[in-house]
Amino acid sequence: MDINVRSGDTIWYYSNLFNVPLKLIIDSNPQVNPSALAIGQIIKIPGYQVSSYKIQANDTFWKIATERRIAVDSLALLNPTVNPRRLQIGQSIRIPVKVTYRVVDGNQAYDYQVLTGHLNKLFEIYPFIRNETIGQSVMGKNLDELQIGRGSKIVHWNGSFHGNEWITTAVIMQFLNDYLLALTNKESIRGLDVGPFYDQVTLSIVPMVDPDGVNLVLNGPPEGEFGQEALRINQGSTDFSGWKANIRGVDLNNQYPAKWDVEAARKPKEPAFRDFPGYQPLTEPEAIAMAELAGERLFEKMLAFHTQGEVIYWGYEGLEPPRAMTIVNEFGRVSGYEPIRYVDSYAGYKDWFVKVYRQPGFTVELGEGVNPLPLSQFDEIYQETIGIFLASMYM
Incomplete structure (x- = not known):
């Protein structure tokens, strides 16, 4: 106003x-x-x-x-x-x-257009949000990073590294709206006064890392060469519900130089609807933008939200700092999710972040079932995740 x-x-x-x-x-x-x-x-x-x-x-x-x-x-x-x-x-x-009500309704098919509409409403009502375009997708969609807060402790959240995990963006955006409401109305969330978080923490949020992939899953192939190539990769099927990759068929969460060669040896050797790590690390603009952002912001901790499994992966080759265990145990306590230190999977954003910066990094797998998770799970997932969002700021 x-x-x-x-x-x-x-x-x-x-x-x-x-x-x-x-x-x-x-x-x-x-x-x-x-x-x-x-x-x-x-x-x-x-x-x-x-x-x-x-x-x-x-x-x-x-x-x-x-x-x-x-x-x-x-x-x-x-x-x-x-x-x-x-x-x-x-x-x-x-x-x-x-404004005492949400303008973000996460419980819907959450594509790039819905995200953009909600961001514009939030920017209008809450002009203390800082917004920076950190890059563009293959098809030229802006990759937005939001920053909220004054604190020296920078906590990063991201969602939709994978196209068919778009519900993670919806969960992040709805909590962001609730946090902004609590700040401006001097209210608490789950009994916590969030006002001090604003002074202590700067939130860095990339709500949708793979907008082209999300739109492909939800809306089908776009017109033109990218849509035609996606159809070819998908063997002519117009059912893109299993698509995890970006629009070029590269799995963005297999793009990072953290045992990338191990993943490349056992994953698809050409563009695919999932798991292809690229012909070399960091070839895709979305993955590059996220790597550069980590270098610029120097996150105190990083949370990458994925689906599914109700587990939280938090280790990489013993390089994770000791406090990561304390943090992930708190995440598990407030959500009911199971902390898992090591898994035979590499080249992800969390792996690379822990390897390079030796700070706590977490892959949080929301919900259970087959991706994309149905919206019937949204409210339950949201309630489970609220505690993780809060704990990431106070731990």
């Missing part, structure tokens, strides 16, 4: 007027000097939207504000040209509405 500064207004006053944490207003206006507001300057207030209201008989600003449990001065601020003593029946005024 945008407002215009009046004489005497301060950021501190807006924080009290709208009951929004001061730090969130400051971070929503990075180009503004909080100590030197200028009359007429536009300030973004997070956690609010504006609705239109037509004046009815006997209405006053006080009556309208009382009915909506908002401050009278918030109406004056949003309606600077309206004389509150001379309201006219039918006259339109602007009313601030605090």
Whole structure:
């Protein structure tokens, strides 16, 4: 919600007027000097939207504000040209509405278009979210990284490394919405005050690593050469439900130089709907973007969300730090998932991250069944995962 500064207004006053944490207003206006507001300057207030209201008989600003449990001065601020003593029946005024509801519904077929629509809504309501395009997919879709928070501890989450595991993006996005709601409304999640997390942690989130693959699974092959090649790789079948790879038939989570040669020796030798590690490591733009991001951000811990199995893989060749065990045990406690240290599978993002940075990295396998998991599991998976999201910030 945008407002215009009046004489005497301060950021501190807006924080009290709208009951929004001061730090969130400051971070929503990075180009503004909080100590030197200028009359007429536009300030973004997070956690609010504006609705239109037509004046009815006997209405006053006080009556309208009382009915909506908002401050009278918030109406004056949003309606600077309206004389509150001379309201006219039918006259339109602007009313601030605090957002106390989700705008993200994860329980749906969650393709790139749905993601983009939800991101745009979140950026509008919560302008303290920082967004950076870290690369593009093979077909040119933006790979977005979101950053939330001020902390020196950078915690990374990602989803949909595999096309038919798109439900991971939906889970991440719904929790992100709940976290933003809790921050702006000064609420807790599962009894935890999340306000301190904002000061202690910077979340780095890439919600959809493989947008081309996700769209292929959910919407079928696109027109043109990429769609034709995908059909060829899929042996002419239009059923792409088993497709794990990117649009070129490369498994993005087999693309990393962490025993890549071991995987290459026993996996498909040419593009396939799953498991082909590429002709060499880090050939695909999506995998390269994620590797570069890790180098730039230097995550304190990294969580890659996949499906399925209700397990959490956390080790690589003994290079994982000792505290990784403490963290994964907490993940297991709050989710009911089983921690597994080693598995005969390599070249994944988690493996490479642990190998290169010697920090805790986790592959979290949500749900149980056959990918893509049905949406009938969404609510259960979401409830299981909330504790992992929270624990990743407080551990």
